Amino acid sequence: MRSQYRAATKYRSWIAGLNTRLGKGSRVLDLGCGSGVPVVRDLVAAGHRVAGVDISEVQIRRAQKLVPHADFIRADATSVDFPDGSFDAVVSLYALIHIPLEEQPPLLQKIAKWLRPGGWFLCSTGHDEWTGMDKNWLDSGVAMWWSHAEVPPVGRTA
Template identity: 35%
Template sequence: MSEPIPPNLKARMKASYDAIAEDYNTEFYKIADTLRIDYLGRLVALLQSNGNDTAAVLELGCGAGVPATKYLLEQEKPVFTLTGNDISTTQLNLARSNLAQYHDRLTLLEGDMLALSFPAANFDAVTGFYSIIHLPREEQIQLMSKIVEWIKPGGYFLANFLIEDMSTLEEDKWLGHEKGWMFWSGWGEKMSVEMVENVGFTVLLKEVRQAVDDATFVWVLARKGES
């Protein structure tokens, strides 16, 4: 039986990330950089092999813009334009500062990722690192149906999901922060991959890897069909 979703979830998530942004970017992000860059390197290689000179990417949960957003914007080929979304005002303010030199190729959008709206076939890729897992898992299914529409035929989806099947996981003081209340949700490894496949993606890569301490995730790189 599923546990009830905490009330005012999105507002509480925003308040938490606003409060812990500095600690998050020094304690968590710095440790977890290696995996993100590894998978982004694979995504860049795929886009290069397809002959892309330019690429438009949506990053769900871009945080302070490092390392993932910055890594893509630094690439010479393809030349990336980035749309970064985050629920935290503080995180996006940090991103604006960290990525100021790329302002002409960067759009930052604040708010709940599930509320985003874009034209069909708008992006060459959509990524979500440690972000989609903050949505209740029923909302993850809804989001995947939107993501596949946003991606161009032949484009890519790259994200990580919880390997545990759990409707709710809460922590009152994540990262040891007094205001660090946090929420996660997931379908587990098998059903998360099926969720990606069920909306029409072909999974190219599925790996279970440890990210931070005992936190292990399933990483999925998938492609949308050409038609």
């Protein structure tokens, strides 16, 4: 429970920062929304129109119950599509790192197209290059797969 509290606290400050950049009623996508809490819930509470996408049917059902004023789509983040310029912001926290590394650049290109001019992209990424499985993720007994690239040193572009 302590790790969930820390994550919710971290999310709160990140979403608050995003909210300072968005006008009321902005259209926001949460890619990898999980249960919709806290990200979608907090964005809806701030007055935004929010859509959430997650691959898990169970998480989408939970999100629909927990955040009834948002729209939710059960889909793979790499195959879902939206018209160009659909969103003022796209959020993807702790989701990209679970997508195979070779599928991330095409997804990032799609996200860039979904954003309106001047739109915002808030995401979390890995720090060190690693692909593998944590067989006991968060001491839950559940295996979790990861894939992320190394962050280039400051002053160097990839």
